[in-house]
Amino acid sequence: MAQGSWYDADIDHVIISEEQIREKIAELAKQVAADHASVDDGLLLVGVLKGAVMFMADFARALGRYGPPIEIEFMALSSYGQGTTSSGVVRIRKDLDRDIAGRHIVVVEDIVDSGLTLNWLLRYLESREAASVEVVALFRKPDAIKVPVPVKYVGFDIPSEFVVGYGLDFGERYREVPYVGVLKPEVYARS
Numbered sequence: 001m002a003q004g005s006w007y008d009a010d011i012d013h014v015i016i017s018e019e020q021i022r023e024k025i026a027e028l029a030k031q032v033a034a035d036h037a038s039v040d041d042g043l044l045l046v047g048v049l050k051g052a053v054m055f056m057a058d059f060a061r062a063l064g065r066y067g068p069p070i071e072i073e074f075m076a077l078s079s080y081g082q083g084t085t086s087s088g089v090v091r092i093r094k095d096l097d098r099d100i101a102g103r104h105i106v107v108v109e110d111i112v113d114s115g116l117t118l119n120w121l122l123r124y125l126e127s128r129e130a131a132s133v134e135v136v137a138l139f140r141k142p143d144a145i146k147v148p149v150p151v152k153y154v155g156f157d158i159p160s161e162f163v164v165g166y167g168l169d170f171g172e173r174y175r176e177v178p179y180v181g182v183l184k185p186e187v188y189a190r191s
């Protein structure tokens with residue numbers, strides 16, 4: 001038997017496979033590229049640390065094949081703490097490194113859950129006088145409809161369960177899992 005990864009024993013079931021993620025990102029990149037073919041100063045991708053790092057890395061490279069030139073910025077916000085429930089409180093832990101006035105921005109988000117974080121972020125970017133702000137989110141949960149956030153591009157609508165993998169963590173673990181899955185109940189019990 002081939003040797004597995006340390007996390008195999010902790011995952012209850014896979015929600016979205018590695019291959020599904022790869023195919024979806026190519027699709028999203030083609031759409032975003034087609035919609036921004038005439039943007040001449042390039043697109044500024046803004047990712048939210050740390051969950052969006054995997055998506056940013058793969059999306060940026062996919063977009064590079066079809067789209068205009070891009071630049072990448074990251075912000076760090078506090079939304080979820082160590083656990084699995086939203087605090088509703090958004091705090092900037094790392095701001096943008098430069099001026100975004102007049103720039104066309106695409107926010108690259110791992111997951112939209114309540115929408116509170118994104119709703120706050122969009123208002124923040126607009127207050128910094130971006131020329132336009134759009135959002136691409138790889139995952140969206142049904143609760144997202146409670147706070148109206150204009151997510152122009154969505155990868156997958158997923159059930160309202162806590163998921164890990166592809167950048168998403170539980171207690172900072174499981175970000176390296178290449179797919180998205182649900183943890184076994186005993187994993188929560190032992191933490």
Ligand code: XMP
Pocket residue numbers: 048051079080086110111112113114115116117118161162163164168169170
């Ligand atoms: P809101 O509720 O503001 O939350 O849309 C968005 C942020 O919450 C985190 N989040 C998750 N993280 N598994 C995770 O590891 C999940 O199932 C999950 N749901 C939400 C994530 O940081 C996202 O940016």
Ligand code: MG
Pocket residue numbers: 051080168169170
């Ligand atoms: Mg987290």
